[in-house]
Amino acid sequence: MQQKTRPIQRFAQAVSKCTAEASVYGKCIVADYNSVHKDKCVNEFMKLKNCYLAAAKGRK
Known part of the structure; x- marks a missing residue:
């Protein structure tokens, strides 16, 4: 019998594959946490998001 992977387990596995992107973000x-605003680090966030999505689909 094959065990089902819970969503949190899939998320944790995806997160573990994106440590470099998470660190940059x-x-x-x-770097300037007193002036955090919308889209402050949008490029870094998008790289992190894309890494998570790719890892979650098993492409990374």
């Missing part, structure tokens, strides 16, 4: 936010 985090550094961008922390």
Whole structure:
């Protein structure tokens, strides 16, 4: 019998494959955390998002 993978497990696996992108995004936010605003680090966020999506689909 094959065990089902819970959504949180799939998310955790995807997150673990995107540590470099997460680090870059985090550094961008922390660089000037007193003036965080919409789209502050949009390029870094989009790279992180795309990494998560690709990893979740098993393409990374």
